[in-house]
Amino acid sequence: MAIARTGSNLSQIAALLGVSSATVSNALSGKGRVSAELTEKIRATAADLGYTPSLTGRALRTGRTGVLGLVLPDIANPLFPQIAQAIEYAASNAGYGVLIADSRGSVALQTDAINRLIERDVDGIIIVPRLGTRIADIDCPVAVIDSPSTPGNTVSADHWQGGQAVVEHLVSLGHRKFLLIGNNPASNVQNDRIGGMKSCVPEDGHADVLWIERHEQSHGKGSLLGLQKKVEAGFTAFVAISDLHALRALTELQRAGVAVPEDVSVTGFDDLVWSSVITPGLTTVRMNTAEIADVAIAALVRVIEADAGSAIPAGPVVAAKRSSVPMQLVVRQTSGPPPKAQIA
């Protein structure tokens, strides 16, 4: 009924060499309290035996598991896998495992998810919060990935600047009438993006916001956004706050016989996988997920390893200082609006 691991443990190595397991531990951890030649010998036999330390044993002793929790609103939503991948990669490089928890739709489940992670003794938690969640007093270091306009400390992409980048580019192509497309006026991320977009609409330009209604979101076939009318009304730039909405707009316009990008431009956000594959490709904006993940993980690790020194257990700690990472424009549609539209 021993731990079902391949290998040996410290005391086996110790017995084999006639030393104490403390010495083996010290030699392997390289804390320098063991002579060079003994260290060498110990390392060699450890390698021979294929020894890997029991992280469970270590965790019980040190109080740290080397595992972080990642709480996501909805893994199946195409926005989050990129973040999950980046977090997993950054955590893994920092020597941490990542336990996932999907909050699947409700704030209540999100709280459950966080509690389950804490019960599993994670050393820290990365949360991509659901709309409107305040991360209450969690007894564990936390890093929040959200929008810069969320109150409190967060790590995030600079969604405002991303919105600016898109509209600046469209303005430079000659566009003046913008239809901004979102679906959730309560979302900080969406508001940041739209705010940035609006801030770049020139004096002689105009922007409307189209908020897609909830019942239009879970639509069957035939639930259109009425974009053809918008084209007739002179809008030439359809600026979505996500690639998914952009895709919806693009197919609706194409289906209606509107030529993209000759007649109108369609832009998205996030550079999801299909953006580069469809015809025409989607001009979009990409967050630097690797850097966001690195910042979040680094902050978390700093707090965790600082705690190791102190006798006081970590209280509710928000690990990262506010930091926002620039987004990058990806241009795939280069034509401007047709002359007649420019006159109108």
Add this chain to the structure above:
Amino acid sequence: MAIARTGSNLSQIAALLGVSSATVSNALSGKGRVSAELTEKIRATAADLGYTPSLTGRALRTGRTGVLGLVLPDIANPLFPQIAQAIEYAASNAGYGVLIADSRGSVALQTDAINRLIERDVDGIIIVPRLGTRIADIDCPVAVIDSPSTPGNTVSADHWQGGQAVVEHLVSLGHRKFLLIGNNPASNVQNDRIGGMKSCVPEDGHADVLWIERHEQSHGKGSLLGLQKKVEAGFTAFVAISDLHALRALTELQRAGVAVPEDVSVTGFDDLVWSSVITPGLTTVRMNTAEIADVAIAALVRVIEADAGSAIPAGPVVAAKRSSVPMQLVVRQTSGPPPKAQIA
């Protein structure tokens, strides 16, 4: 330097009530060796103190961590998040946590990922293997989610039957000339899907396979599949082995002025998020990820909990018997080919 947990531990509860920690343990685990009234009292104070057991302590003692590893080829690929979500949900319901490992592109990294999980003492591993991987002797219970035509035991959707469902439906709409679109002739999943499709092409019908080349996959703008020519050649059904390829085909056709679904039909596979949002919606086929996850997790849990009885550590065990779960057709395009095409 104690474990940084909110709460109390067994011996605190024991001390408070003047009983032994063994009794507390037995009372809480409900193994029935404690009188009803004492059990009640112990439970009450445990609840008062907000006691949650240390899973690390338990793991060290029992040799089981209550954590499963999930190895995915590429989380950012839109196929996998659905599976990840279903696995997390099923595992969570079974009382297990899920540690993720992304094998990010190479078989070597997949092996690393598996090893990292094993070093973290996971009780079992769910692998969605990279192409062509043989799951070698892993010293840990394993469930593989793949295609039914993969050798060895796997849990999977019945991709062949899914392919049949799509083509049967298209045949019933009147289609006879099918262009099947895939990108990887080495993939068991793709071959199953295409095999099923071909098996349903009627005597008077015809199917070609278009394998998208690798350099066409990572294309910039303007790399087209030449589908317009296929339309001219009389193909009316564009049957992709994934929604992503279907989307690519749909936008290329729309851009070329081909009316979908009036002139030709486009179908996909997997019912990814955009399938229901674009215009026209994509007819596709959905795997029952919940059931696949349940089967995989149940099989794994059975092996793990059986091992608990035996003194022999778990060898390489493939947990699940071969089982394949039917896929479900989702119809979003209902028109057949135009009469002229039916004549041709």
Add this chain to the structure above:
DNA sequence: CTGAAAGCGCTTACAG
């Protein structure tokens, strides 16, 4: 029905 003891594998003061 209840308790005392051992031990999972590790690391860390402390003593030599």
Add this chain to the structure above:
DNA sequence: CTGAAAGCGCTTACAG
């Protein structure tokens, strides 16, 4: 430079 001992929190035979 090296070792003996304690202890992280739990569960499980075993004894009473």
